[in-house]
Amino acid sequence: xxxxxxxxxxxxxxxxxxxxxxxxxxxxxxxxxxxxxxxxxxxxxxxxxxxxxxxxxxxxxxxxxxxxxxxxxxxxxxxxxxxxxxxxxxxxxxxxxxxxxxxxxxxxxxxxxxxxxxxxxxxxxxxxxx
Amino acid sequence: xxxxxxxxxxxxxxxxxxxxxxxxxxxxxxxxxxxxxxxxxxxxxxxxxxxxxxxxxxxxxxxxxxxxxxxxxxxxxxxxxxxxxxxxxxxxxxxxxxxxxxxxxxxxxxxxxxxxxxxxxxxxxxxxxxxxxxxxxxxxxxxxxxxxxxxxxxxxxxxxxxxxxxxxxxxxxxxxxxxxxxxxxxxxxxxxxxxxxxxxxxxxxxxxxxxxxxxxxxxxxxxxxxxxxxxxxxxxxxxxxxxxxxxxxxxxxxxxxxxxxxxxxxxxxxxxxxxxxxxxxxxxxxxxxxxxxxxxxxxxxxxxxxxxxxxxxxxxxxxxxxxxxxxxxxxxxxxxxxxxxxxxxxxxxxxxxxxxxxxxxxxxxxxxxxxxxxxxxxxxxxxxxxxxxxxxxxxxxxxxxxxxxxxxxxxxxxxxxxxxxxxxxxxxxxxxxxxxxxxxxxxxxxxxxxxxx
Numbered sequence: 001x002x003x004x005x006x007x008x009x010x011x012x013x014x015x016x017x018x019x020x021x022x023x024x025x026x027x028x029x030x031x032x033x034x035x036x037x038x039x040x041x042x043x044x045x046x047x048x049x050x051x052x053x054x055x056x057x058x059x060x061x062x063x064x065x066x067x068x069x070x071x072x073x074x075x076x077x078x079x080x081x082x083x084x085x086x087x088x089x090x091x092x093x094x095x096x097x098x099x100x101x102x103x104x105x106x107x108x109x110x111x112x113x114x115x116x117x118x119x120x121x122x123x124x125x126x127x128x129x130x
Numbered sequence: 131x132x133x134x135x136x137x138x139x140x141x142x143x144x145x146x147x148x149x150x151x152x153x154x155x156x157x158x159x160x161x162x163x164x165x166x167x168x169x170x171x172x173x174x175x176x177x178x179x180x181x182x183x184x185x186x187x188x189x190x191x192x193x194x195x196x197x198x199x200x201x202x203x204x205x206x207x208x209x210x211x212x213x214x215x216x217x218x219x220x221x222x223x224x225x226x227x228x229x230x231x232x233x234x235x236x237x238x239x240x241x242x243x244x245x246x247x248x249x250x251x252x253x254x255x256x257x258x259x260x261x262x263x264x265x266x267x268x269x270x271x272x273x274x275x276x277x278x279x280x281x282x283x284x285x286x287x288x289x290x291x292x293x294x295x296x297x298x299x300x301x302x303x304x305x306x307x308x309x310x311x312x313x314x315x316x317x318x319x320x321x322x323x324x325x326x327x328x329x330x331x332x333x334x335x336x337x338x339x340x341x342x343x344x345x346x347x348x349x350x351x352x353x354x355x356x357x358x359x360x361x362x363x364x365x366x367x368x369x370x371x372x373x374x375x376x377x378x379x380x381x382x383x384x385x386x387x388x389x390x391x392x393x394x395x396x397x398x399x400x401x402x403x404x405x406x407x408x409x410x411x412x413x414x415x416x417x418x419x420x421x422x423x424x425x426x427x428x429x430x431x432x433x434x435x436x437x438x439x440x441x442x443x444x445x446x447x448x449x450x451x452x453x454x455x456x457x458x459x460x461x462x463x464x465x466x467x468x469x470x471x472x473x474x475x476x477x478x479x480x481x482x483x484x485x486x487x488x489x490x491x492x493x494x495x496x497x498x499x500x501x502x503x504x505x506x507x508x509x510x511x512x513x514x515x516x517x518x519x520x521x522x523x524x525x526x527x528x529x530x531x532x533x534x535x536x537x538x539x540x541x542x543x544x545x546x547x548x549x550x551x552x553x554x555x556x557x558x559x560x561x562x563x564x565x566x567x568x569x570x571x572x573x574x575x576x577x578x579x580x581x582x583x
Contacts (some may be wrong), residue, residue, distance in 0.1 A: 014375065014379060016377055016382070016383065017375075017378075017382060019377065019383075020382035020383060020385070020386060021382075023386050024385065024386065024389075027390075050379060057546045066371050082368040085248075097371060097375045097378045098371060098379075099370075099374075099415060099418070101473070101474040101477075118378075118445075119340060119375075119378035119379075119381075119382065120378045120379065120381045120382030120385060121338060122381075122382065122385040123383065123385065125272070
C-alpha cells in the first residue's frame, strides 16, 4: 500500500468529524495513520515532545477553528513558539464550517496555514490535495 | 464591524428664526406690560400733583378738568386700541400737557418746565426713542404759542414769571430741552438694542447647548447601536456555526456511506439525504448573508475580479445534484482601472448568480455554460452574467426578486437568492436588470459604482 502521508493529525472537538476525517483519509489511502486529538492543547502536548523524533511528526495537520477553550487561531499563536524542526515538517490546513470572511482572511494571512477548507472532508477534497 | 453612523439633523434655519422672533416678541410684550404698570402709578401721581398745586393759586378747575381729561384720553385709547402702541404716544403727549398744566397752575414758575424732563425720562422704560417725539413736539408748540401770547401782552396764560424773555434765553432753553429729549431717546434706543443683543446671545447659547445635548444623545445611541450590532454579529456567527456544524458532520458521514455502499437503492436514498441536507445548509447560508448585508456597513477594498471569480467557481465546482452536468464557467474581465467595492457583498452577489445558473441549467442543451463578463471603468463596474439555462417566464420575471419567491416546485433553492442579490446590490448603490427567455437562458446586468473615493 502506498500512502501519501504516514501521519496526519486532525484537531477537532467534534468526535464525528474526527471519525469522518479518519475514515476518509484511511480509505482513500491518503494517510497511513490519523492522529485524532479533540483539543488544541492536546495537539500541542502531542507535538512538543516530537522535537526529538521528527519522523513521527504529522506531515499534515487539519485544524478546526471553532473549539472551546482554545480556538484554531489560539493554536496557531502557540504553534509559532514551537521549535523550528516541528514547524518545518508540518503543513497546516484549516478545516472548518465557517464561511466567515474574517476567518478566511485571518487564516490565509497566517504564515503557517496552507489552505482554508470547508467541512466536511470528503473524497473529492482529498483528491484535490493529492 | 462598523455600524453606519447617523447624520446629525440640521436645524431648520427658517423655524429657528421664527423661534427667535417669538422669544423677542415675548420679551417686548414683557417690557410693555411692566412699563404700562408703571404708568398706572405715574399718571395718577401727576394728577394728584396737579391737585396739590391747585392749593397755591386756587386752580382747581384746571387741575381737575385738564388732569382728568388727560387720564381719560390715555385710558380710553388704551382700552380701545390695546394691541397698538398708540396709547404710549398718548402718554408722551399727556406728560407734555401736565407740564403745561403745572406751569400754568404755578403761574409760570420756571422750575415747572422740568416736568417735561421727568416725562421724557419716564418714557425710556418703553425702550422706544420715537415716544420722545410727541412730548418734544408738544413742548415746542406750547412754548411757541404761550411764549408768543405772553410776549404780545396776554398775561393770563402765565407762561413765565419773567417780564421779558430774551431770544438768547429762549434759544438756550430750547437747546437744553432738545438735548434732554435726544439723550432720553438715545438711551431708549440703546436699551432696546442691548436687550435684543442679549436675547440673541441667550438664544444662541440655548441652541448651542441643545445641540450639544442632542449630539451627546446621538453619540450614545450610536455607541449602543454599534455594541448591539457587534453582539448580534457574534450571535449570528455562533448560531450559524452551531447550526451548520452538525449538518456538515451529517454530510461527512453520508459521504462515508456512499464510499462503502455499492447498492443502487441505498445510493439513491443517500443522494436524496445529501441534497436535502445541502438545501438546509444553503438556506442557513442565505439567511446569514441576508442578515449580514442588512446590518453591516459597506467596507471598501480593491476588488480583483479574476481572483474573486476563480475562487467562487472553484467553490461551486461540486455544486448541483449528482445527475446534473458540470456547467462551464467562462470568465472575462476587462479591468483597466482599479475597482473598489465591498468584497464580501460582491462575493454574495456573484455566488448567488452563478449558482443559479448551475442550478437552473437546461437539460435540453448540449453545452450548459455561464458567461461572466466584467467591464470596469472609473465610475462603475458592469457585470453581466449570462447563461443558457431554463430561463424565466415573462410573467414571473418581476417576482423573482421577491422574498421567498420560487418559480416552480422544481426550484431547489430557498427562494431567497435573488432577493438577497437585489438587497445587496442596493446596499452598494447599484442597479440590477434581468432579461430572460424561457428555453434560451437568462441574463443579469448589474452596475455597481466604483467606490474609489
